[in-house]
Amino acid sequence: MLITSLLPLLARYSLGCDLVAGPEGRVTLTIIPRMIEGTGHKPEAGEIRPISLTAGAAEIDAELAKGEDGALGQLIAGRKALADQLEEQRQATEAARAAAATKIKAEAPSPKPGAAGASAQAPDSPPADAKPDEPASLW
Structure with a gap:
């Protein structure tokens, strides 16, 4: 009955057992x-x-003989259900990320020709018409 009770876990994990008197x-x-x-x-x-x-x-032995109705069987069934829910959540999260990335790529404006110089300038750099021997003006 032990192995039968552990089959749901064996499908997903490798199991180690320890028995101590x-x-x-x-x-x-x-x-x-x-x-x-x-x-x-x-x-x-x-x-x-x-x-x-x-x-x-x-x-x-008596608890294991109960199979799925025993404490170990119920605990393993609960863990399997939890693991299945976590896996479904992981898949849903990955699908949502992929959909968001696709949506962002589709909505991103394409660069217009001629606007490359204006968008390429860093925000901290001086204006294009600034002279090296004069301080930059805000007006």
Whole structure:
């Protein structure tokens, strides 16, 4: 049941598992999502936060046997939904950026011939008719 519960995460991440015995028969199961090498997707910090369960071995087995209805299954389903929403948001943001860039290019005025000299002058440079031996005038 563990692997079946983890399948939604395995589709998106590489997973590491850590199993530690604790006092009084308690066990801690930690599942660590990691980036899959070679993908362009950079996950958010919340997406790759480890999942940790601490309980008795029988309790963890019983919870895993519930599959999608168990705590681990519900947590993984919630994380998958969150990751899907983040990916949709990334795609929408990229599409909006591309549309804005296209719109700006389409609306940008094309330079007119003869106006190149006026637009090429820097705002801090002296006027074209300024004489080097005379101070510039504002009037």
